[in-house]
Amino acid sequence: MFEDINGNDNDEFKFDAVNICLLVGWAPFVIAWGEYNSAFTEWLVQAYFLTFMVFINFPRWYEKRNLNKSWFWRALALTFGVVHPVILAGMLLVDVWTKTEWHEGATVLSICAVGAILELAVFNKILNYFRPETGDETGDRRNVF
DSSP, rough: OOOOOOOOOOSOOOOOOOHHHHHHHHHHHHHHHHHHHOOHHHHHHHHHHHHHIIIIIIIHOGGGTTTOHHHHHHHHHIIIIIHHHHHHHHHHHHHSEEEEEEEHHHHHHHHHHHHHHHHHHHHHHHHHHHSSSSSSSOOOOOOOO
């Protein structure tokens, strides 16, 4: 219960190989957004960041023990196939609906943050649905949020 009381290694953003790949892979989208300044390029910046954070970093940080479990991959596939496209479509709708000459970085990140909050909340519910009740040391039904 109190194993992480003295500190958790997930308390901060660390520059490991995965996060460096996030930033390097994100750069072309940010450059395209700065160059072409369209709602589509803005959405690409948001979509890449959201996809990477939800499907790469979130499992690495909060579900390390469950990465090799079949129930985790079923929940991940359901989220990726159903929830993620709906959230991305909503973000694109907001980007196209707010017709401004230039969306500031704060606007882009706030739209992405709202999408991430919605998607992670639904993802957590799906994980808790698929998570085994008992018989497994990783089967506790704890909420991440």
